Amino acid sequence: MRGVNEEISNHINGTATCRSWIDFRTTQTIGVQIRMITGFALKEISKRKKKYLLNIMVIGLVVVLLITLNSLGIAYKEASKLPFENIHSSIIVQRNGNVPENTSGAVTPCSLAPIKGEIIPQINKIDGVKGVSYGLFLWVFDKDSFKRFLGVDWNDDRGKRIGSELIEGSLPQSDTDALVEKAYALQHGLKLNQTIKVSGTDFAVSGIIETSGKDVVSSDVYVNLNSAQNMAYNSKNLQDTEKFNKNDVNIIFVDADQTKVKDVAAKLKGLFSTPSSTAGKTPTGQTTGAYSIYTPESFESQVSSLFLISDRLIFTVSLFALIGAVLIVIKSMSHTLLERRKEFGIMKAVGFRSWDIQKEVAAETLLQAIIGYCIGVALSFIAIFALAKTTVSVAIPWEMSPYPHFLTSNPNLIAPVQTYPFPIRFEAVYSAEVLLAVFAISLLTVLALSRYINGLNAMDVLRYE
């Protein structure tokens, strides 16, 4: 007989064909061993379904919770940005102004007070700014109707985008030409080459534009920027409210390098003067004369409170879910191991080392985690698929609504809420992160149970069982 100690020593020290910590000898052997261990673990789980059901359910629920909650959080954030993203700009600059004395003729909305045209070249010089577009948006209160009136530069990015929505006719060739929005044209029976009177000025309809549901600034009448500036300049009601120079605008779109949006926004704030502390207030409480600089993030923070879901909440719930899952799975597995201690005693008696048993328990824990994970992912997929069929209503800050807040003739149009398809998606990256979390749960469970397995003495177990 080969010496017992020599044989064991070879086995333990790896001087023969084995390594000290593991029996595996070749890659092929590892594959076979993994298959055998997995088969053994699968058999154990299938034979004792009821015992392991709790663990699988807990893991499944945690997976559903983590994936769905995080997807919801991201989806709500994306939803809150949708109105902004549709405008296709990195930053929007507006200025708060006074309410006009009376609602007649052309006025600027009090959220769109005049901005000095001289500021635009300075904005262009800011590092990170890729382009600047601007316009003049007016509310025109004529006796027969209310009109939204937008002056644009057809050569800048914003103007080109609007021009691309032309469905009939051509872009304004002169300052007396105008584009009319299709719905407005239908409502008022306007056709190409007809005349539309806006605040006493006649404009020839050179084209029909369809902007409803499109990603452009919505208006009823679109004209050359110069035409709108002339109208504003000549409007007594507007000039009485705040002095307007011929090259002034009231909305600026800044296209910035995505990595520098925050820096650009900060520098923009530095460009604009701060109103004095004695300045008046707009109807909704903003300081008159103050500039509003909107970025997707600022817009998000402005509306996210409505959704009652925040990163902190998601993090807290996720953390508690994970801790809870770890505790429940460890508790449940400990209970199961306690019930199986005789089996482990038998295994040790016939030659299993602690490590051999730990491998089995690890495989069982991992398999439960994987089964729970798969169930959780499937349920999350179904939940997210169902949620994606719903819609989400996003509150629009009143100052970004193109309609006067006091106009009630068409409340659907001026409602400060827009409805979008809920932008929730099943993201592979979340499920991969959750898989890591599930593996972490398994690892913690196995580590917690390893000590127990190490401490099991075969004879003690078999003697008293």
Add this chain to the structure above:
Amino acid sequence: MSEIIVARNLSKTLGNVKAVNAVSLDVRKGEFLAIQGSSGSGKTTLLSLLSGLDRADAGEIEFGGEDITSLTEDELALFRRKNVGIVFQYYNLIPTLNVLENIALPLFPESDNKKEMFDRAKVAAESVGLSHRLNHYPNELSGGEQQRVAIARALINEPEVIFADEPTGNLDTETGRKMMDLLKSLNKEKGLTIVMVTHDDGLAKEADKLIKIKDGVVTNE
């Protein structure tokens, strides 16, 4: 015949009881040794020390000329896997594994060929007359069949020594007789060394050698 096991001054205390007290004995290769004693005499504890299932508080055990008392827990597990087969009174089968899997259990930690592992288990099952019950689970077997599974499991690694702790203690007379015959045939035909613990005088007398133990002390050899 040469000694395969040499034990000197083995002692083991369980709680406040000295279960084994300075026991020395030799087991020769191919021998059928019976250790007889009443309940609580220390015979099972002595068997667990000799088989490497438990550690002695004092004394030495040489197995095949090598000292096993200094081995670590994992080394002892490997020692048991390679060199001994153990048969328990209560069979100690794993309820979620079928007959074939229970028999193959000792091969499982280091087998790299599943087919070969189960082929060996089938041969062991055949040697104890269980070829027709391979896919049954322990709860579907009689006591005698379960004990045969336990013996086949003990044989699977082709050990030098089989340790049997009251192998007939949980069986009816007829089945116990068959079990004893099986052990004797393994001893005679395959030359296996068998160390059997029993309280039964009749069975003990069938062994080549009988050791009586009382209060942890060998009273005759």
